[in-house]
Amino acid sequence: MLGDGILKGLAETARNFAGSFVSKERMTTVEYPEERLPLPEASRNFPFLVYDGTDWEKGLRCVACQICEKECPPKCIYIEKSKDKKPDYVGKPQIYPAKFDIDISVCMSCQICVEVCPFEAIKMDTQFELATDDRFGGLLLDRKQLARSNEYYHEIHPTEATEVDARLAGEKAKAEAKAKGAAEAAAAKAAGAPPAGSAATPAAAKPAVPVDPKAAPATKDAEVAKAPVTATAPTAAKPVPGTGTDGAAPMTPEDKKAAETPARPSEGEPKA
Amino acid sequence: MSFSGTKTEKLAGWNRPPLIDTDGEGELLEVAMGPHHPSTHGVFRMDVVLDGERVIKLKPVFGYLHRNHEQLAQGQSYLASMPYTDRLDYFCSLSNNWAYGLAVEKLVGQPVPERAEYLRVILAELTRVQNHASTIGFLLQEMGASGTPLMYAFREREKILDLFESLTGSRMMCNYMRFGGCRVDASPAWLDATRKVVAGLPAFVDEFERFLMTNEILMARCQGIGVLRPDLAVNAGISGPMLRGSGVNYDIRKVDHYGIYDRFKFRVPLGDHGDIYDRYMVRMLEMRESISILNQALKDVPGGPVMDPKAKIRNFRPKAGEGYGRIEAPKGELGFYLISDGGPNPYRYRVRPPSLINLTVLEDMCLGSNVADVVLIFGSVDIVLGEVDR
Numbered sequence: 068m069l070g071d072g073i074l075k076g077l078a079e080t081a082r083n084f085a086g087s088f089v090s091k092e093r094m095t096t097v098e099y100p101e102e103r104l105p106l107p108e109a110s111r112n113f114p115f116l117v118y119d120g121t122d123w124e125k126g127l128r129c130v131a132c133q134i135c136e137k138e139c140p141p142k143c144i145y146i147e148k149s150k151d152k153k154p155d156y157v158g159k160p161q162i163y164p165a166k167f168d169i170d171i172s173v174c175m176s177c178q179i180c181v182e183v184c185p186f187e188a189i190k191m192d193t194q195f196e197l198a199t200d201d202r203f204g205g206l207l208l209d210r211k212q213l214a215r216s217n218e219y220y221h222e223i224h225p226t227e228a229t230e231v232d233a234r235l236a237g238e239k240a241k242a243e244a245k246a247k248g249a250a251e252a253a254a255a256k257a258a259g260a261p262p263a264g265s266a267a268t269p270a271a272a273k274p275a276v277p278v279d280p281k282a283a284p285a286t287k288d289a290e291v292a293k294a295p296v297t298a299t300a301p302t303a304a305k306p307v308p309g310t311g312t313d314g315a316a317p318m319t320p321e322d323k324k325a326a327e328t329p330a331r332p333s334e335g336e337p338k339a
Numbered sequence: 340m341s342f343s344g345t346k347t348e349k350l351a352g353w354n355r356p357p358l359i360d361t362d363g364e365g366e367l368l369e370v371a372m373g374p375h376h377p378s379t380h381g382v383f384r385m386d387v388v389l390d391g392e393r394v395i396k397l398k399p400v401f402g403y404l405h406r407n408h409e410q411l412a413q414g415q416s417y418l419a420s421m422p423y424t425d426r427l428d429y430f431c432s433l434s435n436n437w438a439y440g441l442a443v444e445k446l447v448g449q450p451v452p453e454r455a456e457y458l459r460v461i462l463a464e465l466t467r468v469q470n471h472a473s474t475i476g477f478l479l480q481e482m483g484a485s486g487t488p489l490m491y492a493f494r495e496r497e498k499i500l501d502l503f504e505s506l507t508g509s510r511m512m513c514n515y516m517r518f519g520g521c522r523v524d525a526s527p528a529w530l531d532a533t534r535k536v537v538a539g540l541p542a543f544v545d546e547f548e549r550f551l552m553t554n555e556i557l558m559a560r561c562q563g564i565g566v567l568r569p570d571l572a573v574n575a576g577i578s579g580p581m582l583r584g585s586g587v588n589y590d591i592r593k594v595d596h597y598g599i600y601d602r603f604k605f606r607v608p609l610g611d612h613g614d615i616y617d618r619y620m621v622r623m624l625e626m627r628e629s630i631s632i633l634n635q636a637l638k639d640v641p642g643g644p645v646m647d648p649k650a651k652i653r654n655f656r657p658k659a660g661e662g663y664g665r666i667e668a669p670k671g672e673l674g675f676y677l678i679s680d681g682g683p684n685p686y687r688y689r690v691r692p693p694s695l696i697n698l699t700v701l702e703d704m705c706l707g708s709n710v711a712d713v714v715l716i717f718g719s720v721d722i723v724l725g726e727v728d729r
Contacts, residue, residue, distance in 0.1 A: 069555060070555060071553065071555075072551075072552075072553030072554040072555050072557075072558070073554055073555055073556065075549055075550075075553060075554075076549070076550045076551050076553075076554050079546060079549050079550040080487060080550070083491070083546075095494075095497075107501075107504050107505035107508075108505075109504070109505055109506060109507065109508040109523070110504060110505075110508050110509070111508035111509060134653070138416065138418065138419065138653065139419075140415060140419035140420075140422055140423065175422060175512065176509070176512070177421075177422035177512070177514050178508065178514060178522075179418065179419065179421075179422065179514075182522070182652060183652065183653055191508070
């Protein structure tokens with residue numbers, strides 16, 4: 068009969084229409100932005116820089132090796148190396164990025180920077196609400212805007228972050244076993260001059276100021292010199308440097324920071 | 340819209356020869372369909388010459404989405420081209436990844452672990468299902484079945500895209516395969532979720548068939564329209580469902596046995612008449628065959644690594660030579676041709692896009708049909724402009 072097929076199709080539509088009121092899995096509308104679906108753990112959207120501890124500038128894992136800059140397909144990363152060095156998570160002095168910009172209007176979230184990074188320093192974010200009305204400055208993120216803590220990384224990619232932490236802890240344990248004697252000597256020295264460890268505080272107070280690579284050594288010296296005078300009170304709440312040097316404890320961020328701090332005065336001291 | 344003859348030249352403002360020479364007749368009409376026409380699947384233009392409602396000449400005009408894909412790839416490392424291949428046919432980024440990965444693997448003789456091969460087959464067949472479902476949805480939308488069939492197709496596609504997102508991190512720009520394997524391993528939970536989605540797919544195909552396959556309006560609009568003769572299809576290098584809709588038995592999964600396709604049992608659906616309805620049905624049946632491949636592949640996914648441990652990601656410099664990797668992408672034969680001179684980037688990088696080559700017979704299929712049929716014929720070719728223009 069002519070029209071049979073049409074009727075059959077309409078029956079299908081009717082079944083779907085009725086089903087959309089009854090079946091739970093068919094009610095798929097989510098009223099964004101009040102309601103949000105949880106993102107899958109693997110989801111990725113624009114990279115960020117991981118830092119350990121609480122101070123983004125001191126804790127950045129990036130050592131400005133510029134591999135991601137070279138491998139980035141659309142070339143959206145711009146890195147300037149620092150002139151001086153700061154200790155990394157194993158306490159080895161490394162250069163750091165004096166400038167690390169990502170133009171997210173160019174970035175295509177392909178994750179290649181994450182894959183090629185040998186230092187686990189750059190990871191993918193899940194933030195997607197990045198609309199801005201400033202299309203020049205607003206989409207060019209500098210290293211302060213890119214910095215996210217390790218805890219944040221754990222929050223968005225828990226499995227991956229735990230693996231990364233275990234790997235880093237292994238490397239750190241290896242490095243520590245190697246340089247234990249040296250570290251202890253440094254810790255003993257640092258214990259003699261406790262306020263020097265608070266050099267982090269002034270830097271944290273004005274993190275927005277990008278470090279001028281030329282002036283960096285000079286300002287650093289000035290900060291270290293000023294630190295005992297200006298910032299003794301805020302340091303009271305901080306863990307005393309030199310107490311957490313044993314690497315046997317699990318890698319909580321405080322431990323990491325504590326493990327880093329003794330190395331810092333040893334770097335600052337010859338300059339100060 | 341512009342009239343033919345001298346007026347056209349004045350209006351266009353440049354020395355374009357008119358498609359037809361109708362001095363003083365004024366009866367033929369030259370219409371530019373597109374690039375903003377909603378039925379053109381992106382930015383594509385058809386310059387159509389009409390005699391009343393009948394098409395007497397058709398010229399495809401493309402290049403609006405040209406992004407310099409091949410030249411970009413020649414200036415970059417082999418790895419850096421991988422995310423760009425996602426953007427060729429953005430409906431089937433995983434197929435594109437596989438074709439490019441296969442070309443590089445052939446170039447350097449790189450083996451691929453068993454588990455990665457299985458994952459590739461699973462992902463490619465999922466891609467085929469979602470591509471065919473949405474192609475049919477778009478085709479029906481252009482036929483006037485506004486919205487509903489397309490939304491049914493997209494409801495199913497959504498489930499598959501969710502799987503892609505939870506595995507690769509992205510819904511469409513997956514960037515998942517690498518030379519010598521895949522980027523990340525699939526968890527058992529992911530495989531279970533995939534099994535669940537695949538188990539629901541036959542019901543969807545049944546529903547879709549009941550929904551419109553025997554619809555009289557659809558049959559009246561599709562059958563006998565846009566016929567592509569098999570000899571023309573072969574001579575023009577057509578591939579994919581277009582070619583099989585014309586009755587030519589050519590499926591690269593069967594011909595080439597790339598990957599591990601020789602281990603799976605599946606049939607190749609063929610059309611009889613080469614019209615729009617046959618292409619529609621070939622896609623419908625291919626979805627069923629894909630589901631059967633998926634069931635076979637998901638039954639025994641082996642363990643092991645997903646990446647060859649010897650494979651290099653950075654500092655990748657293949658020896659001088661050439662390689663051509665081709666796969667049966669949902670739209671046809673997708674091939675990547677690479678020439679290496681031993682440097683870090685390819686000396687020549689060439690894409691053989693199925694969409695572009697399937698588009699070359701558009702005029703032959705459209706001549707003599709009505710304007711409304713042009714939209715359908717074009718829709719049944721199944722193109723993505725990202726791949727046509729590159």
